[in-house]
Amino acid sequence: MKYLQIEHLSKTFVNGAKTAHVLSDINLTIEKGEFVSIIGHSGCGKSTLLNLIAGLTDVTTGGILLDGREVNAPGPDRAVVFQNHSLLPWLSVYDNIKLAVTKVFGSSKTKAQRHDWIMQNLDLVQMSHAADKRPAEISGGMRQRVGIARALAMEPKVLLLDEPFGALDALTRAHLQDAVMDIHSRLGNTMIMITHDVDEAVLLADRIVMMTNGPAATIGEVLTVPLARPRDRIALASRPDYVKAREAVLRFLYERHRFVEAAE
Amino acid sequence: MNVTTLKRKLDLTPKPAAPVVALPPRTPDRLAPWRKRGRALVDAVLPPLVVLVVLLTIWQVGASGEGSGLPTPVQVWIDSGFLFMEPFYVYGTQDIGLGWRVLTSLERVFYGFGLAAVVGVLTGAVIGQSALMMRGFDPIFQILRTVPPLAWLPISLAAFMDSGPSAIFVIFITAIWPVIINTAAGVRAIPQDYRNVAAVLRLNQVEFFWKIMVPAAAPYIFSGLRIGVGLSWLAIVAAEMLTGGVGIGFFIWDAWNSSRLSDIIVALAYIGGTGFILDRLVGWIGRVVSRGTAV
Ligand SMILES: Nc1ncnc2c1ncn2[C@@H]1O[C@H](COP(=O)(O)OP(=O)(O)O)[C@@H](O)[C@H]1O
Ligand SMILES: [Mg+2]
Secondary structure (H helix, E strand, O other), X not given: OOOEEEEEEEEEEEEOOEEEEEEEEEEEEEOOOOEEEEEOOOOOOHHHHHHHHHOOOOOOEEEEEEOOEEOOOOOOOEEEEOOOOOOOOOOOHHHHXXXXXXXXXXXXXXXXXXXXXXXXXXXXXXXXXXXXXXXXXXXXXXXXXXXXXXXXXXXXXXXXXXXXXXXXOHHHXXXXXXXXXXXXXXXXXXXXXXXXXXXXXXXXXOEEEEEOOOOOEOEEEXXXXXXXXXXXXXXXXXXXXXXXXXXXXXXXXXXXXXXXXXXX | OOHHHHHHHHOOOOOOOOOOOOOOOOOOOOOHHHHHHHHHHHHHXXXXXXXXXXXXXXXXXXXXXXXXXXOOHHHHHHHHHHHHHOXXXXXXXXXXXXXHHHHHHHHHHHHHHHHHHHHHHHHHHHHHOXXXXXXXXXXXXXXXXXXXXXXXXXXXXXXXXXXXXXXXXXXXXXXXXXXXXXXXXXXXXXXXXXXXXXXXXXXXXXXXXXXXXXXXXXXXXXXXXXXXXXXXXXXXXXXXHHHOOOOHHHHHHHHHHOOOHHHHHHHHHHHHHHHHHHHHHHHHHHHHHOOOOOO
16 A cells, blocks of 8 residues: 655755755655665765655755655654753654644533543653653753653654654664654654665664655665664574665665765 | 883783772752752853942042042932832823833834834845845945944934834844944855755745745844944933933933933933843843754
8 A cells, every 4th residue: 555655756946046956756656564774875865855754945846746645745653852852942742742632622622531542641751750840951862852752642653753863872862762762663653754874764663764865855775674673683683584684785885986076 | 113112012910999889879969950050150250340349449438539520439329329219100291210211212222223224234235146236235235334333313304203103123223233234244154055955955945035035044042133233322411311200201301401410320221231131131032032043
């Protein structure tokens, strides 16, 4: 079943006299419940692609269909977890999620149901203990957990994650990857996650979308990761199919599409 | 590497532990925090007090000469000390203490500045949302901002015909520019991330204003309001030259016309003190309201 369909998508930014052809002819189909990682060198247009799916940026040519409907504006059915958490600093953790829940379920859930739903989502990312804290009072990893809870609380059709763990230390990152895998297996959400970490991509994804370098970047290759779930990072490390998948991505990134600094 | 350094490196014998000295039991010093606070108060109050005394002395000496146009501080105290001592006397409808006059003027400022705050924040919010409007309006505001309150008087009178609303308009028009300019700058500075969150949640304009814009731009808005309240208090003399009556601004104008210089000096002290309190008050509200905005 085709859930999310991206067809002949291209994006050109026009800024006065300057034009930047960032993405060109992107074609991708994602099934319901699938976990897709997008990997590529910095500046190739990963965030641009995600913002197009989110509806935060307008499509230049081509189109995006989600569940049979064209995507042309942002909405809570495509919740985004941003790279730098983007929690509102003047609201408590609870109120940050409440803002989203009130907006999305204001008419369909009672006040008590909404409260339960907020706490349920905080529980899911193990953050209910910090409900009354402000974002400044919790660690970077915790903020990212709350960002994920806020996105999940919108009950989106697709969860979009833009390098959510890029700024975290390796240990925290591993914890959060496990949390995301756990949520995915429990709720079966459709997820698209941008990353520049090869291990993260292989560990989490059903398919890895590898992007060529910009300008006019496109999808170079799509790798299906055949590893059974639940996945365990320690057990996987020595498995030949894991190593093979990892090597395929590395080859793509560092042999065929080396990052050329001067091309910027 | 010579032998001595090697030896030193290999010297792993444990050092004798430092002798354990029993600390004398500490008597709980309950007065300590108060003493600390008292010292902080002295540190804060003493220097300006010394400067004040020095300035008053210079003034006293400078103004004591024959034919000096300015009264000395001692003369001011003799002439008008009662104005200081009794801020709230009432001897007749026109003859009331300076405390009452300040309150009358504050009421006027309350209306003028209140209006400037509401209109200024709303206008700033609209203009700050668009880069084009910002480019169009900002230079105009920067120019209007520098027009002194007195210069608005005739325009204001011509527009309103009536002295009451004219006075409030003078205060309003003096105070509004920094509010608009700062609010617009604050709105421009809202991080794209917050706008994206609002877009994903499909917040409408009103929700965006209250839930994102006001809290995100609060530090900017309040620095604008703080400048604005200062300016509106500055405009009080000009405004009350129009209205007459019992305000502190008109008191100065009236005292000048009847050459009561000592009274003017006391009134200046009242105005300065009130302005200082207003400034601190808005600053304090701003700190409370925008607590947590900056991360
Ligand atoms: N609003 C914009 N206007 C012009 N160019 C942009 C804009 N947003 C992104 N770009 C350009 O698009 C390219 C891809 O950016 P981005 O999608 O952020 O890359 P990535 O997320 O893969 O690091 C960059 O060269 C960037 O300069
Ligand atoms: Mg990016």
